[in-house]
Amino acid sequence: MSSKPIATSRSATGVPTGRLAVWWVLASEVVIFGGLLASYVIHRMGHPEWHAAAAVTNTWIGAFNTFVLLSSSFTAVLAHQAAEHGDGKGAARYLMFTILGALIFVCVKAFEWTTEISHGYTITSNGFWQFYYTAAGLHALHVIAGAIIMGFVARDAAKGRELHRVELIGIYWHFVDVVWIFLFPLLYIAK
Amino acid sequence: MATTTVDAHAHDSHAHEGPKGILGYFWSTDHKVIAQLYLWTGMFMALIGGLMAYVFRMQLAFPGKPVPGFGVVSPVEYNALVTNHGTIMIFWVAMPVLIAAFGNFLIPLMIGADDMVFPRINRLSYQVFLLSAIVILASLVVEGGGFGGAWTAYPPLSANPAYNLTPLGATLWVVAVALEFVAFLLGGINFIVTLMNARAPGMKAYDIPMVCWMIVIASILFMLSVGPLIAGAVMLLFDQTLGTGFFNPAVGGDPILWQHLFWFFGHPEVYVVLLPAIGVTVDIVATFSRRKLFGYRLLLYTAVGIGVLSFFVWAHHQFIAGIDPRMANIFTVTTLLISIPVIEMFFVVFATMYGGSIRLTVPMLWALSFLAEFMIGGMTGIYLGSSGSDIYLHDTYFVLAHFHYTFFPIAIIGGFAAFTYWFPKMYGKMLDERLGKIHFWGTIISFNFIFIPLFILGGLGQHRRIYNFQNFPELAPYQPLRVVATTALVVMLLFQLVFFWNLIKSFRRGVPAPKNPWESNTLEWTADSPPPHGNWPPDQMPVVYRGPYEYGHPGRESDFWPQNVPPAREA
Numbered sequence: 001m002s003s004k005p006i007a008t009s010r011s012a013t014g015v016p017t018g019r020l021a022v023w024w025v026l027a028s029e030v031v032i033f034g035g036l037l038a039s040y041v042i043h044r045m046g047h048p049e050w051h052a053a054a055a056v057t058n059t060w061i062g063a064f065n066t067f068v069l070l071s072s073s074f075t076a077v078l079a080h081q082a083a084e085h086g087d088g089k090g091a092a093r094y095l096m097f098t099i100l101g102a103l104i105f106v107c108v109k110a111f112e113w114t115t116e117i118s119h120g121y122t123i124t125s126n127g128f129w130q131f132y133y134t135a136a137g138l139h140a141l142h143v144i145a146g147a148i149i150m151g152f153v154a155r156d157a158a159k160g161r162e163l164h165r166v167e168l169i170g171i172y173w174h175f176v177d178v179v180w181i182f183l184f185p186l187l188y189i190a191k
Numbered sequence: 192m193a194t195t196t197v198d199a200h201a202h203d204s205h206a207h208e209g210p211k212g213i214l215g216y217f218w219s220t221d222h223k224v225i226a227q228l229y230l231w232t233g234m235f236m237a238l239i240g241g242l243m244a245y246v247f248r249m250q251l252a253f254p255g256k257p258v259p260g261f262g263v264v265s266p267v268e269y270n271a272l273v274t275n276h277g278t279i280m281i282f283w284v285a286m287p288v289l290i291a292a293f294g295n296f297l298i299p300l301m302i303g304a305d306d307m308v309f310p311r312i313n314r315l316s317y318q319v320f321l322l323s324a325i326v327i328l329a330s331l332v333v334e335g336g337g338f339g340g341a342w343t344a345y346p347p348l349s350a351n352p353a354y355n356l357t358p359l360g361a362t363l364w365v366v367a368v369a370l371e372f373v374a375f376l377l378g379g380i381n382f383i384v385t386l387m388n389a390r391a392p393g394m395k396a397y398d399i400p401m402v403c404w405m406i407v408i409a410s411i412l413f414m415l416s417v418g419p420l421i422a423g424a425v426m427l428l429f430d431q432t433l434g435t436g437f438f439n440p441a442v443g444g445d446p447i448l449w450q451h452l453f454w455f456f457g458h459p460e461v462y463v464v465l466l467p468a469i470g471v472t473v474d475i476v477a478t479f480s481r482r483k484l485f486g487y488r489l490l491l492y493t494a495v496g497i498g499v500l501s502f503f504v505w506a507h508h509q510f511i512a513g514i515d516p517r518m519a520n521i522f523t524v525t526t527l528l529i530s531i532p533v534i535e536m537f538f539v540v541f542a543t544m545y546g547g548s549i550r551l552t553v554p555m556l557w558a559l560s561f562l563a564e565f566m567i568g569g570m571t572g573i574y575l576g577s578s579g580s581d582i583y584l585h586d587t588y589f590v591l592a593h594f595h596y597t598f599f600p601i602a603i604i605g606g607f608a609a610f611t612y613w614f615p616k617m618y619g620k621m622l623d624e625r626l627g628k629i630h631f632w633g634t635i636i637s638f639n640f641i642f643i644p645l646f647i648l649g650g651l652g653q654h655r656r657i658y659n660f661q662n663f664p665e666l667a668p669y670q671p672l673r674v675v676a677t678t679a680l681v682v683m684l685l686f687q688l689v690f691f692w693n694l695i696k697s698f699r700r701g702v703p704a705p706k707n708p709w710e711s712n713t714l715e716w717t718a719d720s721p722p723p724h725g726n727w728p729p730d731q732m733p734v735v736y737r738g739p740y741e742y743g744h745p746g747r748e749s750d751f752w753p754q755n756v757p758p759a760r761e762a
Contacts, residue, residue: 005304005305005306005307005308005310005725006304006305006306006729006732007299007304007305007306007307007308007385007388007389008306008308008309008389010304010308010388010389010390011388012387012388012389012390012394013387013388015387015388017308017309017384017388017389020384020387020388021308021309021380021381021384024380024383024384024414025380027414027415028376028380028414028415028417028418029418030418031414031415031416031417031418031419032418032419032421032422033418033422034418034419035418035419035420035421035422035423035452035455036419036422036425036426038419039419039422039423039426039437039448039452042448043443043444043445043448046445047443050443123429123433123435124433124434124435124436124442126442126443127436127442127443127444130429130435130436130437134425134426134429134435138422138425
């Protein structure tokens with residue numbers, strides 16, 4: 001469908017409609033993760049004995065994944081810059097690097113979880129592990145969904161279409177990054 | 192950007208996208224079609240919710256006797272009926288009708304746009320909503336029956352199948368509610384962005400009709416309050432299906448956590464549905480009082496103030512849940528505070544009517560009765576918001592009657608007000624005023640006969656969610672009051688037949704509606720009735736010159752001044 005209503009092309013605020021919508025999506029995401037993490041923090045403070053479980057998590061794997069995700073955000077910025085200059089092919093190439101980062105992140109996560117589950121730390125083990133798997137799992141879902149959408153955006157961008165979407169998916173990707181910046185210290189560093 | 196270039200040639204192809212056939216109807220991206228889908232789905236669910244009330248009220252009035260059309264109600268069925276009546280009426284009636292249906296229909300028309308900014312996301316929103324409605328209905332007939340742990344779904348009753356005995360029903364209930372949230376997040380973002388960006392040239396922030404503002408403020412409130420409950424729904428789902436213990440103290444969880452997550456959403460939710468009803472009332476009262484709205488900005492800021500305050504009142508639902516009494520004091524204060532902006536809104540409406548030439552049409556009657564009935568709900572809330580008196584009244588029929596005196600005016604009266612007011616625009620036919628008045632008085636009078644007895648019963652200490660009060664010697668003698676309430680409910684349901692007759696009559700041989708039957712100012716009345724796809728011809732999109740409430744202007748011949756009439760032509 002190529003036709004868009006007149007409404008979509010209007011911009012009474014001066015902010016493009018797509019960007020405005022993405023910010024509102026992120027606002028709703030912030031409260032979802034905010035509610036989950038606030039529940040976790042309150043419980044964590046009320047249960048000092050969860051420290052023992054938290055000590056099991058592998059900080060180095062978490063740090064590596066943090067590095068991967070931050071790097072993928074960097075390539076998302078480069079993709080946006082390329083799209084701004086009208087270089088759709090360049091934007092698509094940088095987005096592919098970001099998708100690669102997402103893949104590495106998810107694979108490392110899968111390896112990490114498999115190890116932990118095989119050692120008997122499952123989602124029902126105790127209070128810490130249920131928050132650990134739920135929060136990181138919800139975040140991983142966002143990584144996977146973002147990577148899939150990014151694939152579509154990159155496909156269009158390579159053909160020089162809908163270049164403004166490169167920026168929109170980039171904003172979303174930074175958000176996924178920021179959520180992880182909160183999860184990493186809360187789940188890995190705080191022993 | 193690509194969007195600026197499609198502008199010139201978009202309309203030709205866009206104009207051919209009207210619904211074709213039943214499937215085309217369900218696949219349409221037209222905001223008016225989606226609005227009607229939401230409206231009729233909501234009305235269908237209201238019918239189901241109303242019939243559920245009929246069954247369990249009959250059980251309470253005539254315990255153990257077979258209910259005509261249903262049979263003998265078992266305690267398990269009673270619990271499932273009560274639970275799903277509440278769930279359906281709030282999530283599948285109040286929200287889709289007031290916010291989704293009228294938001295979809297009115298926002299683009301009132302701001303002079305041809306559609307929502309994201310028509311396909313709009314369609315997706317309805318489709319997810321329809322799926323959620325199917326899931327909640329399916330949950331009623333699965334093995335073990337529908338969920339019976341009350342619409343608030345407190346754990347451990349909701350979390351553990353060993354307690355609620357409805358392993359499938361409880362899980363489907365959570366899934367349905369979560370899907371419904373997704374639908375309204377999609378729709379809400381669309382509403383917000385459409386109002387922010389797609390307004391007609393010349394329409395400034397204070398030229399937006401109040402009902403659009405209210406629906407958008409409600410959408411923002413919903414978005415900012417529902418997140419923690421979405422997280423909570425995931426936790427509850429895991430507790431039910433994976434055996435985690437987020438809400439199970441035996442493994443370090445906390446059942447009170449759910450109450451906080453639920454009511455952090457649940458109380459703003461009251462204002463999420465109240466604000467659109469106020470918006471509808473304000474628009475109708477200004478039109479039929481032929482007076483400029485008193486204090487447009489005051490009303491707008493008050494609505495924002497209510498929105499902010501509504502995030503700090505949730506624990507008044509938990510006064511007896513073992514929360515710290517000092518915290519209960521704080522929440523008592525915030526709860527009583529929020530009554531100030533609410534009554535401020537009402538005074539704005541009264542001041543608008545003062546000195547006006549009031550036309551008592553059917554929509555005006557509904558709007559006025561909204562004010563009167565909601566006032567009873569608001570006043571009784573003061574007793575419940577005070578933690579001291581709430582200890583006695585908590586979970587009695589007083590609470591039940593109180594929130595029915597808020598939600599019924601909001602969802603049903605507000606819904607009928609909006610429906611009768613905008614029906615001519617939606618369908619191009621006028622409704623019968625005489626039948627409308629019969630329906631109005633029949634509904635309003637019987638409504639009060641249902642719930643005033645329940646206030647009395649609550650004051651006498653009658654607890655909610657009891658299957659048969661004959662088992663309680665101290666409550667058994669008040670049976671006549673229960674029979675009065677049930678009889679009034681049956682009368683009210685029967686009066687809805689008048690409404691359906693009115694609809695059928697109007698569709699078959701109703702008087703064709705002119706463009707502007709109520710002589711109103713807002714932009715939707717400048718489009719054809721019903722508006723075609725795209726609302727206005729692309730080269731005649733309206734331009735706005737003034738606010739929406741310029742009635743009874745001194746020195747003008749007609750007593751209304753539409754938003755789109757250029758000042759030069761008048762001079």
